[in-house]
Each structure stands twice: as structure tokens, then as C-alpha cells.
Amino acid sequence: MRRPPVLASVVVLAFLTASAVPGLLGLPDPNATDLTNQLAAPSWTGDHPLGTDGLGRDVLSRIVHGARYSCLVAAAAVGVAGALGVAAGLASGFAPRPVGAAVMRLADAALGIPIFLVALALAVARGPGIGNVVAVIGALLWAQYARVVSAEVAKVRRLSYVDASRVLGTSTWLVVLRHVLPNVSPTVLTLLASQIGSVILLEASLSFLGAGVPPPAPAWGTLVADGRDFIGTAWWISALPGAAILLVVVGLNSLADWLRERLDPRTRQPAPAAPVAAAGPVPAQDLGPAPAAGPAGDRDPLLDVAGLRVTTAGDRAIPLVDGVSLQVHRGEFVGLIGESGSGKSLTAAAIVRLLPQSLRMTAGRLRLGGSDLLALRSAGLRRLRGGLVGFVFQEHTSSLDPTATVGSHVVEVLTTHCGLSRVAARRRAVELLDRVGIPDARRRMSSYPHQFSGGMGQRVALAAALAGEPELLIADEPTTALDATVQARIIGLLAEVCATSxxxxxxxxxxxxxxxxxxxxxxxxxxxxxxxxxxxxxxxERPASPYTRALLQALPDLSADRDRPLGSIEGTPPAPGTVSTGCRFAPRCPLVRPVCRDREPPLTGRAGAGQLARCWATDTGGWAA
Ligand code: SF4
Structure with a gap:
């Protein structure tokens, strides 16, 4: 982490001190005229170190007292613009779509306004005055904050830890407070700090043109204007206030950069990653116990989904998940497998009602733990998600908030959903981190997610998911980003934790x-x-569908001839909206027949008890139709 820029800090500190206590240096009254001492040149030995202006006023005193006006106008205008803009940016992401869209169209229109010209016109129309300058600049700059915050919100909303927090039943406002605002604050503060410099320039320009802070107040723009007629004979009257403006603006921008780095934990030096074993054959004990068989004949599934459909919003309603039905029984491990883009993750998101606003879902039945998820409103959904479902996402770097310590992720769940006090929650969080194999768990509570290796980060994500004592754990590609050895350990841990709990x-x-x-x-x-x-x-072992068979053939076989090319499935899955009648796999299927292109096969039991396949062909490669 680099240190704060010393020179910039000194300049900004001097500016703020002068703004707060301009009388500290015991300088003369900035408006006191002395017609016997007009246009005195700067002299360190005389009474006026930076000289006097055309009315004999002390230039140093006027610069020091002028800092207060610049600071006041800049802070107030940026505060107004920031508050309006942040509210508008958050509304774009979390308010109902029409409201968010209208706000952003307004911001887009405002961004097209030439700020200086409009500020000048408005300031002239409303007359000079600090209040008018603040109102005009604030009203013109809000759109920049709105745009920046809107973009950050859109980015943060897509991150898994926001979904994870919503899965755990956290209300929208708490999600905004705990995850969105901390993540957008570095950007907002950077913009804020750099805009203070811009507003100081804008105010100085308006004051220079007589439309800003009215005389005799010694605003910096007014000071520069005072020297216009003497630029050839008394350069110091304009040049020295101009230099003060330049120094403060450059200093503020430099501090803004440092502040952004300082506030964003992602830019901190990572701690050494936890040691991992070298890659090699996976020890059997790392795979965990063999999973228990599903309870046969259980008529009361924990999760019961029937006819789930996810489409794009709008008139075309392109189907992305089409009529999915599945059940998961208590204590059962069910895998949802397929290529990327097959709809697996959308199915999981739809089950916990966490689809993006651009998608729509319908289902014949969607029940979890006996509750009808389709009938629940947001408060009920939050309670259910927090209590019944835990979620582990693909990468801990996106599923854990980078601005929060790993301990706080687990503590948040325990205080919000289990009603524990913070002391009890911290104690339990240490136990959970210890339970999932985080060494020295008590000390690592205060570490940040980026300070963990991939495998250790997933263990933390698992601890957070388990904290709410769920009955169903949804793990969405939890090991994709890990190497083979760590994959096996995490899967073994998932299986072991789920089995014992x-x-x-x-x-x-x-x-x-x-x-x-x-x-x-x-x-x-x-x-x-x-x-x-x-x-x-x-x-x-005995796939009935040619697609499953093709997936298995595409698996790398370590015992096979290494010179043989790896298997792959010819072609690509159909793009959403391009599926035609008939079997969707027909364009890629080696067994395709005319009937496949005419009619889509139903999902029926062709290959023996409990095994269903959507294929006109039998599991032996023969034909039923
Ligand atoms: S229905 Fe036809 S095209 Fe579809 S998977 Fe079966 S054999 Fe292949």
C-alpha cells in the first residue's frame, strides 16, 4: 500500500485549515483597503508578503480567506450532487424497472448538458450568490454520480455474494447497505474528491465572470478577476490566486487516487496463500465417505419442482429453461449436469427466486420444505431462503464480498437469521470455520476473502452457507476454478458435511x-x-440418451493412448430462441432419424426402473419409433 502523497496532503491540509480558521495567521482584514499602498509587489520583508491589489488589499489575506468560499461551495455542491446521484444510481438498480429506467434516461439527458454554459446562464438568471451557485452546480453534476453508481450497482448486482446474501434472506435495503454501498463507495469517494477540484474551478470561473460569489467576498475567482487590468504590471494579483487554485485542485486529485486505493481492499497486497499439496493422484480419504443412497419411496421431497420455465421478458419470451421437473429428498445428493449454457444455473436461481429482472419464470409447482415458493412474497421468501437453503457459488472471490472480512460473512448470517448476539455469533463463526477446515480459524476471522486461496475461500463460503443451518445446500459449480487435488478435497468436504448434518x-x-x-x-x-x-x-454407466453418452465420451481418459485426440461433441448447443421442433439434440446427434426432427421425444422410462430419457432411440442404440 503506497503512502499518502505528502505534498498533496500538506496542500489540502493548508487549504482546509485556511477554510476553517482563516484568522489563524493573524493576517489583516482581506477587505481593508489602503489607497496609499496600491499594487505593492510581493516582499517577504514588508507587511504584504504576496503584495497588494489595486485597492491596496493584502493578497495573502484575501487568498487565505478566499479558501473558505471555495471550500464551502465545493463541499455543499458536491454533497447535493452526490446525494442526488447516489440515490438515483441505487434506484436504477433496485427500484421497479420503469422507475429505474426513467431516472437513468433523465441522467443521460443531464449528462448532455454543457455544464459551464448552463451554470453561467442559470447563475446570471438567478443572480450571484453562494446558495445559487451551490444549487446550480449540484443540480448539474448529479447525473455523473448517478451514471457511475448505476454502473457499479449493475456490476455488483451480478456478483454472487449479492445473490448469496439474498439467498440468505437479507432484505434489499440491507443488501444495499452491507454490500452495494461499501463496494461503490471507493468509486463515489474518488469521484467526489476529484469533483471537489472541478467544482472549485467551476466556482472560480463563475466568480471570475461575476456570476459566482458576489464581491467583496474574496472568492478565488474574484481575486483572479481583480488582477485582469494589471496583468502586465502587477502579475501577482491574478497569478497567485490562480496558483492556489491549481495547487489545491492537483492536491485533491492526487489524494483522491490514494483514497481509492486505500478504501478498496482488492488493491491491498495479498497475504501468502495457504500451502496446498502438490497435484497428483487423489488420496481416497480426500474424497470423503461414499454418499448415502437416496431414500427410496420417499413421497415427501424437500424440494419439489414441476414444469419450471424461465424465459426472457418481453413479447418474444425466449425459453431458457423449459419444463424442468426435479425432486430432492432429505439427505439426498442430486447432480444437475450438462454443458455451459444448458440452463443448470438458471434452474438453481429460479428455484430460490433469484433471477435477474430481465427474465421471467413460471412453474406448475415449486415447493421447498412444504412451503409453496410461488405463493410467497419477498418477506416470506427471505425467511425461507435464510432458513432452508444455503448457496455455494463458483468462486469465493465473487461469492464473498471483498470489502468484508470472512468472519463478518459468517457472523452476518448468524445474527440475521439465527438471532445470535454478536459475541455468540463470533464464537459460532469460529467453530464453523474450524469445522470446514480453516486452520487457525480465530485469527483468520479478520482476513479478507482475497487473502485466501481458491480452496480455502470455498471452505469459507461453505461455512457461511452452513451458518443458517439450511436443509438444502445448492452448490453451483463449486470447484470449477480449483485444481484437481483441491476439487476432490472440496467435494469430499461438501459430501462429508452434508452427510453428517x-x-x-x-x-x-x-x-x-x-x-x-x-x-x-x-x-x-x-x-x-x-x-x-x-x-x-x-x-x-448405462446412459440412455445419446447426449449423455456423448458427454461421457468427451471425458478425458487418463488410461487411454495419449496420442489419441480428446473426445468432443460435434457442433454447438442451439442459441436461445433458435430451437426448432423435434429433438433439440438432433443437429448434433449421431443417431438422428427423420422422426427426431419432426417430434420432440417425451421424458419417459425406457431403460429400467427410475431411469428416464428424452430420446426416440432406446438405450441399446435400437429404435422404439
Ligand atoms: S431423439 Fe433422435 S436426435 Fe434426439 S437424442 Fe434421440 S436419437 Fe438423437
């Missing part, structure tokens, strides 16, 4: 090897549809 798990993964290790049952998705489901051993 009696949790059910919905594991979303494109990695069939991981699904094979961890899941009792799997569902295979393609182009928004379930194309096969059944017990893991049945589906992955």
Missing part, C-alpha cells in the same frame, strides 16, 4: 467425474430441457 444437496456441475463421486441421482440438461435422469450409476 443430514443436508440435501443440489450440485450443479458440468464435470461428470464430480457428479459420479458425490451424487445419488443425476439429471442431465441440454438446451433448457432435462434429457435424462436416474440413479448416478445407471445414468453414467
Amino acid at each position: 443430514g443436508l440435501a444437496m443440489l450440485l450443479i456441475t458440468h464435470d461428470l467425474g464430480i457428479a459420479r463421486q458425490a451424487c445419488d441421482r443425476v439429471l442431465v440438461m441440454y438446451a433448457g430441457r432435462i434429457v435424462e435422469s436416474g440413479r448416478t450409476a445407471d445414468v453414467l
Whole structure:
């Protein structure tokens, strides 16, 4: 972390001191005229170190007293603009869509306004005065904050830790307060600090033109204007206030840069990553215990989804998830597998009602722990999410808020959803971090997420997910960003923790090897549809769908001839909105027949008890239709 810029700090400190206590230096009255001592040149030995102006007023005193006006106008104008702009930027992300869109259109229009000319016109129309200058500048600058905050909010909203917080049932305003504002504050503060410099310049320009702070107040712009007629004979009257403006603006901008670095923990030097074992064969004990078989014949599933459909909003309503049905029983591990873009993660987001505003969902049935999620309003959803579901996302760097310590992530869940006091929550958080294998958990509570390696970060995310004592854990590609050894450890840990706590798990993964290790049952998705489901051993050993078979053939085989090219599935999945009638896999399927292009096959039990496939062909490669 670099140190604060010394020169800039001294300049800004002097500026602020002069603004607060201009009489500190015992300088003469800035408006006292002395017609016997006009245009006196700067002299360190005389009474006027920086000379006098055309009315014999002390230039140094006027510069020092003028700082107060610049500071006052800048702070007030930036405060007004910042408050309006931040509120508008947050509204764009969290208010109902029409309101947010209208606010941002207004901001776009305001950004097109030539600020100086309009400020000048308004200031002239309203007359000079500090209040008018503040109101005019504030009203013109808010749009810049609104745009910046809106962009930051859009970015932060997509991050998994915001979703994670919402999964845990945190209200929108708490999400804004705890996660969005801390993340946008470095940008806002940087803009604020650099805008103070711009506003000082703007105020000086308006005062220079007689439309800012009215005389005889010694505003810096007025001081520069005072020397216009003497620029050839008494340069100091204009040049020295101009130099003061330049120094303060450059100093503020320099401090703004430092402040941004200082406030953003992502720019701090990371601590050494926790040591990891060298890559190699995965020890059997790292895989954890073999997952228990699903409770056969259980008629009361924990999660019961039927006919789930996710589409884009608008008239076209392009389907992205199309008629997905699945059940997860208590204590059961279910895998949702398929290529990227098949709709797995959207299915998980839809289950906990966390889809982006640009998407719409419908379902015939969506029940969790006996509650109808379709009938619940936001408060009920928050309670249910916080109590019943824990979420582990792909990467801890996006699922954990970089501005909060790892301890605070776990403590937040415990205080918000379990009603623990902060002391009890901290104690429990240490236990949970210890439980998921964080060494020296008490000390690491105050570390930041970026100070953890990938595997350790996922352990922290798991501890936060477990803190609310959920019954269902949804893990969305939890090991994708990790190397093979760490992957096995995290999957082993997930399986072990869920098994010992009696949790059910919905594991979303494109990695069939991981699904094979961890899941009792799997569902295979393609182009928004379930194309096969059944017990893991049945589906992955005797796949009924050509798509599942192709996925398995594309798995790298370490025992195979290394010169043989890796298997892959020909072609690409259909883009959303381009699926035609018939089987969606038909353009890529080696077994395709004319019937496949005419009619979409239903999901039916063709391959034995419990195994369903969406294919006109049988699991033996023959044909049923
Ligand atoms: S229905 Fe036809 S095209 Fe579709 S997976 Fe089966 S064989 Fe292939």
C-alpha cells in the first residue's frame, strides 16, 4: 500500500485549515483597503508578503480567506450532487424497472448538458450568490454520480455474494447497505474528491465572470478577476490566486487516487496463500465417505419442482429453461449436469427466486420444505431462503464480498437469521470455520476473502452457507476454478458435511467425474430441457440418451493412448430462441432419424426402473419409433 502523497496532503491540509480558521495567521482584514499602498509587489520583508491589489488589499489575506468560499461551495455542491446521484444510481438498480429506467434516461439527458454554459446562464438568471451557485452546480453534476453508481450497482448486482446474501434472506435495503454501498463507495469517494477540484474551478470561473460569489467576498475567482487590468504590471494579483487554485485542485486529485486505493481492499497486497499439496493422484480419504443412497419411496421431497420455465421478458419470451421437473429428498445428493449454457444455473436461481429482472419464470409447482415458493412474497421468501437453503457459488472471490472480512460473512448470517448476539455469533463463526477446515480459524476471522486461496475461500463460503443451518445446500459449480487435488478435497468436504448434518444437496456441475463421486441421482440438461435422469450409476454407466453418452465420451481418459485426440461433441448447443421442433439434440446427434426432427421425444422410462430419457432411440442404440 503506497503512502499518502505528502505534498498533496500538506496542500489540502493548508487549504482546509485556511477554510476553517482563516484568522489563524493573524493576517489583516482581506477587505481593508489602503489607497496609499496600491499594487505593492510581493516582499517577504514588508507587511504584504504576496503584495497588494489595486485597492491596496493584502493578497495573502484575501487568498487565505478566499479558501473558505471555495471550500464551502465545493463541499455543499458536491454533497447535493452526490446525494442526488447516489440515490438515483441505487434506484436504477433496485427500484421497479420503469422507475429505474426513467431516472437513468433523465441522467443521460443531464449528462448532455454543457455544464459551464448552463451554470453561467442559470447563475446570471438567478443572480450571484453562494446558495445559487451551490444549487446550480449540484443540480448539474448529479447525473455523473448517478451514471457511475448505476454502473457499479449493475456490476455488483451480478456478483454472487449479492445473490448469496439474498439467498440468505437479507432484505434489499440491507443488501444495499452491507454490500452495494461499501463496494461503490471507493468509486463515489474518488469521484467526489476529484469533483471537489472541478467544482472549485467551476466556482472560480463563475466568480471570475461575476456570476459566482458576489464581491467583496474574496472568492478565488474574484481575486483572479481583480488582477485582469494589471496583468502586465502587477502579475501577482491574478497569478497567485490562480496558483492556489491549481495547487489545491492537483492536491485533491492526487489524494483522491490514494483514497481509492486505500478504501478498496482488492488493491491491498495479498497475504501468502495457504500451502496446498502438490497435484497428483487423489488420496481416497480426500474424497470423503461414499454418499448415502437416496431414500427410496420417499413421497415427501424437500424440494419439489414441476414444469419450471424461465424465459426472457418481453413479447418474444425466449425459453431458457423449459419444463424442468426435479425432486430432492432429505439427505439426498442430486447432480444437475450438462454443458455451459444448458440452463443448470438458471434452474438453481429460479428455484430460490433469484433471477435477474430481465427474465421471467413460471412453474406448475415449486415447493421447498412444504412451503409453496410461488405463493410467497419477498418477506416470506427471505425467511425461507435464510432458513432452508444455503448457496455455494463458483468462486469465493465473487461469492464473498471483498470489502468484508470472512468472519463478518459468517457472523452476518448468524445474527440475521439465527438471532445470535454478536459475541455468540463470533464464537459460532469460529467453530464453523474450524469445522470446514480453516486452520487457525480465530485469527483468520479478520482476513479478507482475497487473502485466501481458491480452496480455502470455498471452505469459507461453505461455512457461511452452513451458518443458517439450511436443509438444502445448492452448490453451483463449486470447484470449477480449483485444481484437481483441491476439487476432490472440496467435494469430499461438501459430501462429508452434508452427510453428517443430514443436508440435501443440489450440485450443479458440468464435470461428470464430480457428479459420479458425490451424487445419488443425476439429471442431465441440454438446451433448457432435462434429457435424462436416474440413479448416478445407471445414468453414467448405462446412459440412455445419446447426449449423455456423448458427454461421457468427451471425458478425458487418463488410461487411454495419449496420442489419441480428446473426445468432443460435434457442433454447438442451439442459441436461445433458435430451437426448432423435434429433438433439440438432433443437429448434433449421431443417431438422428427423420422422426427426431419432426417430434420432440417425451421424458419417459425406457431403460429400467427410475431411469428416464428424452430420446426416440432406446438405450441399446435400437429404435422404439
Ligand atoms: S431423439 Fe433422435 S436426435 Fe434426439 S437424442 Fe434421440 S436419437 Fe438423437
